[in-house]
Amino acid sequence: MDGIDTAIELAKNFNLNEVKFIFLTNYGEDNWPQEISLRIDENFAKQIGALAYIRKQQPLENIIETLNKLLE
Numbered sequence: 001m002d003g004i005d006t007a008i009e010l011a012k013n014f015n016l017n018e019v020k021f022i023f024l025t026n027y028g029e030d031n032w033p034q035e036i037s038l039r040i041d042e043n044f045a046k047q048i049g050a051l052a053y054i055r056k057q058q059p060l061e062n063i064i065e066t067l068n069k070l071l072e
Contacts, residue, residue, distance in 0.1 A: 011048050019049070020051055022052040022070065024054045026056050052070060
């Protein structure tokens with residue numbers, strides 16, 4: 001099970017207000033596989049309750065800055 005499947009299962013079985021998670025992904029609008037019908041993007045991440053949607057292609061400094069802000 002990947003992180004997307006895990007988040008969907010958590011949303012089905014738990015109150016996600018009590019579970020804190022982020023998406024850290026290679027996927028995005030510019031490289032989305034055609035065989036995946038569910039669009040996992042920042043909007044989806046927010047709807048399901050993720051604290052953030054972080055693309056791995058971002059500079060490491062940006063990822064660290066986002067994580068530090070979330071941990072404050």
